[in-house]
Amino acid sequence: MLILMKNGATAEEILRVKQKVQSLGFRAHEIPGAQRIAIGITGNQGKIDPDIFATMGGVEQAVPVSRPYKLVGRDAKPENSEIRIGDTSIGGTELAIIAGPCSVESWDQLITTAKAVKASGARFLRGGAFKPRTSPYAFQGMKEEGLVLLREAKKETGLKIVTEAKDITTLSAVAEVADVIQIGARNMTNSSLLEAVGELRTPVLLKRGISSTIEELLMAAEYILARGNLNVILCERGIRTFEPATRNTLDLNAVPVIKKLSHLPIIVDPSHGIGLWDGVTAMALAGIAAGADGIMIEVHPHPSEALSDGAQSLKPARFLELVAKVRQLAPILGRTVHEESH
Ligand code: PEP
Ligand code: MN
Numbered sequence: 001m002l003i004l005m006k007n008g009a010t011a012e013e014i015l016r017v018k019q020k021v022q023s024l025g026f027r028a029h030e031i032p033g034a035q036r037i038a039i040g041i042t043g044n045q046g047k048i049d050p051d052i053f054a055t056m057g058g059v060e061q062a063v064p065v066s067r068p069y070k071l072v073g074r075d076a077k078p079e080n081s082e083i084r085i086g087d088t089s090i091g092g093t094e095l096a097i098i099a100g101p102c103s104v105e106s107w108d109q110l111i112t113t114a115k116a117v118k119a120s121g122a123r124f125l126r127g128g129a130f131k132p133r134t135s136p137y138a139f140q141g142m143k144e145e146g147l148v149l150l151r152e153a154k155k156e157t158g159l160k161i162v163t164e165a166k167d168i169t170t171l172s173a174v175a176e177v178a179d180v181i182q183i184g185a186r187n188m189t190n191s192s193l194l195e196a197v198g199e200l201r202t203p204v205l206l207k208r209g210i211s212s213t214i215e216e217l218l219m220a221a222e223y224i225l226a227r228g229n230l231n232v233i234l235c236e237r238g239i240r241t242f243e244p245a246t247r248n249t250l251d252l253n254a255v256p257v258i259k260k261l262s263h264l265p266i267i268v269d270p271s272h273g274i275g276l277w278d279g280v281t282a283m284a285l286a287g288i289a290a291g292a293d294g295i296m297i298e299v300h301p302h303p304s305e306a307l308s309d310g311a312q313s314l315k316p317a318r319f320l321e322l323v324a325k326v327r328q329l330a331p332i333l334g335r336t337v338h339e340e341s342h
Contacts, residue, residue, distance in 0.1 A: 001048045002075055003039040006060045013058025014039070020056065024048070029070075029226065033077045036060065040070045042226055067261075069218045071225040072232070077263040083203050083231045085160055085179050088123045088338075090203075090233050091265030095326065095335045096294025097122035098162050098180075098205075098267070099319060102309035103139060104129050104146035112301045114153045116316030120323040121340045125150070125159040126296060130166040130174065131308060132186045139307040143170075147177045154179075162205060162296070168196050175202055185210050185237055185272075188220045198227025205296075207235040207269070214254050218262055234258060234266040235296065236287070238273035247275020247312065250283050255290040271298040271312045280314055281322045288329055297322065 003017055014030065014037060021028035021041050026048075029040040041048060050062035067073055082091040090096040099117045104110050104127040114125050129146025131139065142149070150161050160179035165171045166187065174181060180203045187193055188209035197204050204224055208217045221232045236255060238248025250273030258266050268287030270280045284295045300306045300313035314322065327337045 001041040001044070001050065001053075002063050002065055002070065003041070003053050004060045004063065005037045005039065006058050007036045009037065009058030009060075013056070017053060017056055017059060020053065024052075027226075029228070031071060031076045031230070034079045038076050040065075040076055042070060068215070069222040069262075071230075072218050072221045072262045072264055074261060074263055079263065081230070081263045081265060083233055083265060085203050088160065090267070091293050093334070093336055095288065095330055095337050096124065096233075096265075096267060097323060097326070097337065098124035098126050098294065098296040099299050100124075100126035100162075101300050101306070102128060102271075102298050102313065103131050103307055104142050104149050104163075105307050107149055107152070109301060110149050110153050111156065113299050113316065114157045114159060116299065116319060118157045118159055119340055120320050121327075121338045122323065123160055123338055124162050124180070125153060125157065126162040126182070126298075127153075128164045128182075128308075130164060130170055132164070132166045132184050133308070144173060147173060151177045165193070165197065168193055171196055175200055178202060180205050180233070183207060183220075185212075188212055188217065191223055194220055194223035195227055198224040198229045201229055201231065203231035203233060204229065205233045205235055205267075207237045208239065208251075208254070210248070211240050214257055214261070217254075218258070221262070221264060232264050233293075234262070234264050235269055236266060236273070236292070237269040237296075238275075246273075246279070248273055250274055250287070252286055252290045255287065255292050259291055265293040267294040267296055268292040269296040271296070271309065271314075275312045277303065277312055277314055277318075280312065281318070281325065284322055285325055285329055288326060288333065288335070291333075295326070 018028040131141035270283035
């Protein structure tokens with residue numbers, strides 16, 4: 001059930017509706033919108049009688065929600081959510097460009113990459129310190145040391161940091177450095193971790209699980225919103241199919257479908273999506289053309305020496321070419337790309 005408040009409903013009226021929801025033993029979630037506030041009700045097993053709310057002051061309408069997700073859906077908020085991250089945002093007119101190495105490996109590697117990322121006009125530096133690798137024998141990341149380097153790179157470049165939280169144990173250390181906390185594909189169904197980032201207010205980049213449906217991705221986002229963190233950015237990063245020629249199959253269908261179902265921003269990760277560096281630019285442009293709010297690109301100064309995902313990483317010069325092409329495409333779609341002032 002969603003309670004749609006009238007445009008101009010008072011704080012008092014909103015509070016009374018929330019108290020009513022709580023008195024019935026349910027949870028009330030306030031979802032601010034451009035025109036009006038919606039109050040989502042969760043915790044009910046059966047149907048709730050809409051008449052309980054329809055007559056309350058300030059209530060426009062009480063509408064039952066048939067979809068399994070309530071807070072991430074367009075019913076709750078018809079307009080797009082723009083997630084604020086300091087002096088920038090994701091989900092507005094400006095396309096978000098997030099780039100950097102798969103893993104933080106050394107100061108030299110990180111700062112060389114970060115400088116190219118900054119020069120491109122991108123506002124976000126990515127880099128994993130805690131890496132959830134498929135093999136226990138593969139490089140697991142620099143861990144806390146990697147976070148220190150990310151913090152330093154942020155100080156030196158002013159770029160916002162996107163880095164992964166792999167588990168609850170290390171979440172608070174990651175949250176201290178991250179402007180955006182990444183939840184990786186392997187953790188999309190880790191409900192405890194989703195609830196833990198839901199308790200924070202730091203924006204979360206939630207990647208689609210390797211074999212997850214669009215609805216499962218939206219339900220994972222619902223876990224985070226249900227805990228009060230409305231700052232979620234979705235990420236299509238490719239799904240597992242029968243096709244072995246590419247690492248994954250970048251499901252660009254997901255972009256317009258999710259745009260229709262949810263108000264949350266969605267970005268595309270063509271690096272993991274195709275897994276081949278020489279296909280990354282094409283799929284990044286395709287993702288933007290499909291309506292994505294941004295892209296996440298793996299960049300490494302020496303891809304052949306990378307400790308993870310070298311085969312899909314672009315050299316800085318190629319990354320700059322990619323962004324130049326995105327810049328040409330953006331106006332056709334009514335989008336902008338930030339320009340670095342020299
Ligand atoms: C990554 O972004 O480097 C990563 C591990 O991605 P995913 O979780 O999508 O595999
Ligand atoms: Mn990677």
